[in-house]
Amino acid sequence: MRRPSWLRRRIYAGWGIVAALSFTETISWGILYYGFGVFLPAMRREFGWPTSVLSGAFSVALLLSGLFAPIVGRWLDEHGPRLVMTAGSLVATVLLLAWAHVSTVVPFYLVWAGLGCCMACVLYDPAFAVIAKWFWRRRRAALTTLTLVAGLASVIFSPLNAWLIAQLGWRHALVVLALVLGLGTVPLHALILRPAPSAAEILAAEGGTATDDASSTSHPERSMELASAVRTAAFWGLTGALVLSALLTATVSVYLVSYLVERGMSVLAASSVAGLVGLAQLPGRLLFVPLARVLSERFATPVMFWLQAAGLALLLLFPSTAGAILAVILFGIGNGMITLVRAARPAELFGSARYGSVAGVIAFWATIARAIAPTLVGLLVSHWNGFALPFWLLVGAGGLAGLAAWLAEWRAAQVLRLRLSA
Numbered sequence: 001m002r003r004p005s006w007l008r009r010r011i012y013a014g015w016g017i018v019a020a021l022s023f024t025e026t027i028s029w030g031i032l033y034y035g036f037g038v039f040l041p042a043m044r045r046e047f048g049w050p051t052s053v054l055s056g057a058f059s060v061a062l063l064l065s066g067l068f069a070p071i072v073g074r075w076l077d078e079h080g081p082r083l084v085m086t087a088g089s090l091v092a093t094v095l096l097l098a099w100a101h102v103s104t105v106v107p108f109y110l111v112w113a114g115l116g117c118c119m120a121c122v123l124y125d126p127a128f129a130v131i132a133k134w135f136w137r138r139r140r141a142a143l144t145t146l147t148l149v150a151g152l153a154s155v156i157f158s159p160l161n162a163w164l165i166a167q168l169g170w171r172h173a174l175v176v177l178a179l180v181l182g183l184g185t186v187p188l189h190a191l192i193l194r195p196a197p198s199a200a201e202i203l204a205a206e207g208g209t210a211t212d213d214a215s216s217t218s219h220p221e222r223s224m225e226l227a228s229a230v231r232t233a234a235f236w237g238l239t240g241a242l243v244l245s246a247l248l249t250a251t252v253s254v255y256l257v258s259y260l261v262e263r264g265m266s267v268l269a270a271s272s273v274a275g276l277v278g279l280a281q282l283p284g285r286l287l288f289v290p291l292a293r294v295l296s297e298r299f300a301t302p303v304m305f306w307l308q309a310a311g312l313a314l315l316l317l318f319p320s321t322a323g324a325i326l327a328v329i330l331f332g333i334g335n336g337m338i339t340l341v342r343a344a345r346p347a348e349l350f351g352s353a354r355y356g357s358v359a360g361v362i363a364f365w366a367t368i369a370r371a372i373a374p375t376l377v378g379l380l381v382s383h384w385n386g387f388a389l390p391f392w393l394l395v396g397a398g399g400l401a402g403l404a405a406w407l408a409e410w411r412a413a414q415v416l417r418l419r420l421s422a
Contacts, residue, residue, distance in 0.1 A: 012205040013197075014134035018142050020192040021127045022149035024089070024185040028122045029150055030157025031177050032092060032115060038161040042170040049105065057109050059371050061116030066367025068120035073129060073360020077353070080195035081130045088121025089189055093182035100174035122185070124150075124343070125363045129356040132347035133196035136203060140289050143343045147285050151336070154278045196352075223351025229358050234349055237408030238341075239362050241305055244401035245338050246366040248308055248394050250373035252277065252331065259387045263319050273324050280332025281339065288340045298409040301341055302402040307334030309398025316391055341405075342366070349412055 036058050043054055075084050095114045102108045120126075127146060135142045164173035196202070229235045256277070260270035292300040311331025315324060346359045380390040 014131075014138075014142065014202075014205070016192060017130060017134055018145055020188045021130065022146050024085075024122070024188050025124065025127050025146060025150035026153045026156065027181055027184045028089070028092075029124075029153035030160070031096070031181050032119055033123065034154045034157055035161050035177065038158055039165065039170050039174075042165055046170075047103075053105065054108075055374075057112035059375070060109060061112040061119065062367055062371035064113055064116030065119040065123075066364045066371065068117050069125055069363040069367060070357065070360035072120045072126055073356035073358070073363070076126055076129045076356035080193070081126060082190065082193040084121050085126055085130075085193055086186060086189040088118045088126075089181065089185040092118035092122065093178050093186065096174050096178035096181060100171045100178070120363075122189075124339075125359055126356070128343040129359060130193065130196075132343070132352045132355045132359075134202070136199075136352075139347060140340070140344055143340055144285050144288060147336075147339055147343070148282060151278065151282050151285065223353035223355075224358075226354055226357040226361065229350045229354070230361065232411060232414065234408045234411040234414065235358070235362075237404045237406075237411065238345055238349070239365055240404035241301075241401040241408065242338070242342055242362060242366045243369045244397045244404065245305055245308060245335075246369040247373045248312060248398050248401075249335055249338075250370040251377045251390075251394055252312070254374040255377060255381075255387065256328070259315075259391070260324060262387060263324075265321065265324075269321070273321070273328055276325065276328045277332040277335065280329045281336030284333035284336025285340055287333070288337045291337070297412065298406070301345070301409050302406040304334055304337040304341060305398060305402040305405050307331075308338065309395050309402065310334075312391060312398060313395045316388065316395070345408075349408075 040051070040054055043049075044051060047054075072084055092115060095111050095118065098107070099111045099115075102111060124147075128143065131142050131146060132139060161173065161177070164176055167173075168176065197205075256274045257267070257270045260273060261267055265273070288304075291303070294300070295303065308331055311327045311329075311334060314327035314330060318324070318327065342359075342362070346362060347355050350358050377390050377394075380393070381387055384390065
């Protein structure tokens, strides 16, 4: 008896890559990124160091992550993901164990400097590069799947980290988390990750041929070198939009609770409202593809950045709890969409062959902005004695981000012509 066609059809191996990275990204983000804030109070109590000293180590990690991103991106283009992502996870595991034993400032900063380099090797940017090279027609679906799963990292690991600290103390909690990170990511990165197949194989697996849709901006065989990409207005428009968005995102993540408390909320209520940012990103990511279909890329991409700015403006204009909740949800939806813009548009505009190099340069500038934003905004808050004026400046920055994104999409046709003539 002949089997039905859907039974005979093999599942594309790229979806195994997506599944593995969804799992490892959730663990890596939950421990390496979201863990720091949860461990901060316990370390402050034990060490007695100022909060600025402790948080400075995390800023150093973000800065080094941005500096290291172009190097990692080029390695991914030239050699594939297995070695760099496996090594990043393994070194991060060792550094977590080292963190569990620090007692002075210098070793603490050295550990976080190393973890910053590891972040460049294992967080979203290398994972996006892997998926961009494995998919063409279904690239957005694959990236959406990854970010939907990994978007649960804070929901899962923030309470887990807090529970481990309460049960074991922060040092022993780090030992447990090091084991989770090592066992949960190193084997998958070492055994599952590999270079993407050829363009013809990708197209065949997705139900097409190598000549299909030759005019598509996401055709995997028509890619631009980094040197060519950085000479386009589309590259700098997209980079500028993502840098300005990073300023907003980093500021809100650090200061939202403080701002809401200043407006009269209790710490518990403010924390609960702030937690909605992460949850609202999930429907934002689900709306990413439908919005682009309804509005077209030229208008959809700027709208995503303007949603983020509108959320912050709403927060300033309506001081009530209901207004704050609505504002935070709107901000989170925009933020969730922008994550996918950062993941998908470099490949769609410039091709996938040099995605790692192109996205690495964009990540460099965005990460620098993310690292300096808390300090910069903190200085402005101290100077103007409040959050209102600095936040309104950020609303303006969000508006400019939308305009920069519109410029990038307006010049996308030029990029396509350059790629087709290459």
